[in-house]
Amino acid sequence: MEKESVTIYDVAREAGVSMATVSRVVNGNSNVKQVTKDKVQAVIERLDYHPNAVARGLASKKTTTVGVIIPDVTDAYFSELARGIDDVANMYHYNIILANSDESGSKELKVLENLLAKQVDGVIYMGNGLNAELRKAFRHANAPVVIAGSVDDEEKHPAVNIDYVAATCDAVNKLIRTGHDKVAFVSGDLKQPINYKYRLKGYQKALAEANITFDDSLIFTSEYFYAAGYELAKKIQASAATAAIISDDELAAGLLNGLTDAGVNVPNDFELITANNTKLTQITRPELTSITQPMYDMGAVSMRMLTKLMNKEQLDQTTVVLPYGIIARSSTK
Known part of the structure; x- marks a missing residue:
């Protein structure tokens, strides 16, 4: 059987269980007997079955993906933030779609539209400013948005930064x-x-x-x-x-x-x-x-805030200001 043709139906038939049972095993639902779980897992491994994220998203109304808009993927500041985002995303079983905006207002809009078209569950925005068009797009997005390592001077969106x-x-x-x-x-x-x-x-x-x-x-x-x-x-x-x-x-x-x-x-x-x-x-x-700046922590905290918003939970605070310092090196006396 070709890998790409393996479906949840094939796994259910081979294991002698319902498709609902396979779905529960794949999604980690504890309401499945261990013997059944082991049988389904064995078939999944033998057939090399990989769940279709899009199909799962249509069924659950969630895609378990998060869009991250980054102004420059080569910038060490934003890449360190992205590390913190990715680690916490993995912890909560979310996948990251990283999109480069080239610090361009028009491209940021296009990137956001592309991410929303992929039905991401949430968006983390890293950039140096929010223009009116982007603000409007965020307001109309059917997904929560968190600002990481920057500011929302109008305080309309949750943000993580320093003072x-x-x-x-x-x-x-x-x-x-x-x-x-x-x-x-x-x-x-x-x-x-x-x-x-x-x-x-x-x-x-x-x-x-x-x-x-x-x-x-x-x-x-x-x-x-x-x-x-x-x-x-x-x-x-x-x-x-x-x-x-x-x-x-x-x-x-x-x-x-x-x-x-x-x-x-x-x-x-x-x-x-x-x-x-x-x-x-x-x-x-x-x-x-x-x-x-605690760049990794800013990314991690922003992703944790987003997980709460995606689960319809209330945030304790919408703007999180983390501590900063100054480290003296040789460019000053």
């Missing part, structure tokens, strides 16, 4: 304490709420506490890529900044190397603090001082 305002403020304060009054703020697009409503707010708060006048010539935006950070080094040098807080590790690595290649000594001439504490921070020379 980005406080973390940025603490990092800038650290630079100010070592004598810097011209600290560059380097982030992605300021249209993204996580950047202008949270990180920039933390930067401005630190300046205000130190009685340093805000100077928008020290604000730099960029794509989250190494090459973009490298190119930014010339502009930051020209700004007379002597330190920088950067919102992305790959961007920070590019900036570090751009400054080094221009003859700037880090940390003696220029200090850097980055934001995500991915493996990149320890690969660079000098190693990068960074805000620390």
Whole structure:
């Protein structure tokens, strides 16, 4: 018998039981006698039967799949979050469909539509902002949505993150304490709420506490890529900044190397603090001082929240803020 032709009916016939009994065995239902369970399992193994997830989904109204929208699968920050999501998903017997959105609003919508067409039971969204169209699509989705490692500034969806305002403020304060009054703020697009409503707010708060006048010539935006950070080094040098807080590790690595290649000594001439504490921070020379985030835990907690929502359970809290820290390495004095 060919593998692809084996059905639940074939297993039931060979085992001499009903299809309902086979279904109960496959789904781990304890209401089956052990002798019957062993007989059915033996036939399943002999025929190499694999349950059809789509058919099971149609019968149970569940597909036991979760869609995860990730802006860049090569980004170490989001891949670490995805590890936490995947581990908890396995624990609760959910399969993950990982979809790359390329940090593009239009592609995010298309990716979401594709996931919903596959009848996923829930969605975890990782990204740097929610536009109006995506919000509308989330509202009309027949599946719960949780935001992981980012923010919903309107607080319409459950989210797991850190206090980005406080973390940025603490990092800038650290630079100010070592004598810097011209600290560059380097982030992605300021249209993204996580950047202008949270990180920039933390930067401005630190300046205000130190009685340093805000100077928008020290604000730099960029794509989250190494090459973009490298190119930014010339502009930051020209700004007379002597330190920088950067919102992305790959961007920070590019900036570090751009400054080094221009003859700037880090940390003696220029200090850097980055934001995500991915493996990149320890690969660079000098190693990068960074805000620390429990990335794996953020992914794991977001998936646990989603399992509750998919089971129609109430959440104890809709926004979970996990602790952060700052780890000092060689890019600061």
